[in-house]
Amino acid sequence: MTRRYPDEPAGTFPAPPRQVTDREGRSIQLRCADGTDRTALIEMYKQFDPADRAQGIPPARETAIERWLENILDTDRHNVVASHEGDLVGHATLVPDDDDGYELAIFVLSAYQGAGIGTELVETLLGHGQSEGIEQVWLTVERWNDPAIALYRKVGFETSNSERFEQEMAIRLA
Amino acid sequence: MHVLLGVGGSDLSYQALDETIERAREAGDEVTVAVFDGHETDAGGDEVQERVRERLDETGFEAEIRRLSGDPGSRLVDVAESEGFDRIVLGSGERSTLGKIQLGSIAEFVLLNAQTPVTLIR
Known part of the structure; x- marks a missing residue:
């Protein structure tokens, strides 16, 4: 399948590590993550509100979370995490597809949603992607998930396919 | 109950076939397998039909196999409605x-x- 990407590249995104202050005044650290963050990520996903799951991820059961993270933290993937006072509160990931593109997803714990952390996470992950030479990124989002769609659009994603339950959006980084 | 199972050649569609056979055995359902092609995999309709036939023979379950031409989604809905099927089963996801x-x-x-009610196998 050929995915459509915007013709024009988006601007430059900030690369990790970064420190930002969210709209609640909390100091949030953004940094790259790898296999060594596995245990902390499992703990974060165990706290994830089932109502915030989308399209079957993150999985609900711990064994399924572990299996899923094994894929997400494998080599060639790119991960950025957000932490507050040492605890992980958000995670964004880029996983390569079979076609020179990367699929993006982000997760923010419910207590930390609505404070701008998701936007910072996506932008920081895209900045990391740019420094890794990644050019094409896409994602799918449930068509009725207006806050998520607004976030992705603000960052620079454009809708590439809206005929399905899941709307597909894409961005060109270079 | 008379079940219309759509099989398009994806892995999940064969899984749906197996689960439908198993369930039909327990419940005494009658099953019609509607084979369509060219949409989910490279497998043509003949190949899909062949594999369904083999699976039915292996399990010794009797079901009518039927080929659907045209748009699979609308044809499945059409057939289920016009021929009084009680349920559509599909593998997807x-x-x-x-x-x-x-x-x-x-x-x-x-x-x-x-x-009709729809059972999604995934």
């Missing part, structure tokens, strides 16, 4: 590289438009 479940367009159409 492939996972992306990242693990997100994505329904195929056929399943999406059937879920939204069928007048």
Whole structure:
């Protein structure tokens, strides 16, 4: 399948590590993550509100979370995490597809949603992607998930396919 | 109950076939397998039909096999409605590289438009 990407590249995104202050005044650290963050990520996903799951991820059961993270933290993937006072509160990931593109997803714990952390996470992950030479990124989002769609659009994603339950959006980084 | 099972050649569609056979045995359902092609995999209709036939022979379960031409989603809904089927069964919900479940367009159409209950195997 050929995915459509915007013709024009988006601007430059900030690369990790970064420190930002969210709209609640909390100091949030953004940094790259790898296999060594596995245990902390499992703990974060165990706290994830089932109502915030989308399209079957993150999985609900711990064994399924572990299996899923094994894929997400494998080599060639790119991960950025957000932490507050040492605890992980958000995670964004880029996983390569079979076609020179990367699929993006982000997760923010419910207590930390609505404070701008998701936007910072996506932008920081895209900045990391740019420094890794990644050019094409896409994602799918449930068509009725207006806050998520607004976030992705603000960052620079454009809708590439809206005929399905899941709307597909894409961005060109270079 | 008379069940209309759609099989398009994806892995999940064969899984749906196995589960439908198993369930039909327990419940005494009558099953019609509707084979369509060219939408989910490279396998043509003949190949899909062949594999369904083999599976039925292996399990010793009797079911009518029928070929659907045209748009699979609307044909399934049509056939179920006009011939009084009680339920449509479909396999769908492939996972992306990242693990997100994505329904195929056929399943999406059937879920939204069928007048019968629909069982989605994923």
